[in-house]
Amino acid sequence: MPTSPTDSRSWSDAVLWSVAETSAYLRVPAKTLYEWRYKGDGPPSHRVGRYVRYVPSEVHTWVCDQ
Template sequence: MNKLWGMQEVADFLDVPINTLYQWRTRKYGPPGKRVGKYVRFVPDQVKAWVESLPDGTA
């Protein structure tokens, strides 16, 4: 298993501000993330799959 990504790694990968990721989470949008203690962590393959699942012209 690959190392889990934090908010900064996902923000860098998607080229969006971290605040955008937090807003997406409150709206139940964005890549799936899991809470690990007080942190949100992401499986890199799931983030990439989420991007691939977006309709053309969305990302």
């Protein structure tokens, strides 16, 4: 997470998307994201505590690689 204004990462890079936000961006049902995660397909996902989160830049990269 950026710690100072001179940090090379921006605050937008530090924001994680929820399943709902990622499904809205990709325009697929949340259930599809959970299925992709189970099968090992789909954009990279990360477990944060009991929640599944997505890094926006990783989702964008995954979309471009499809």
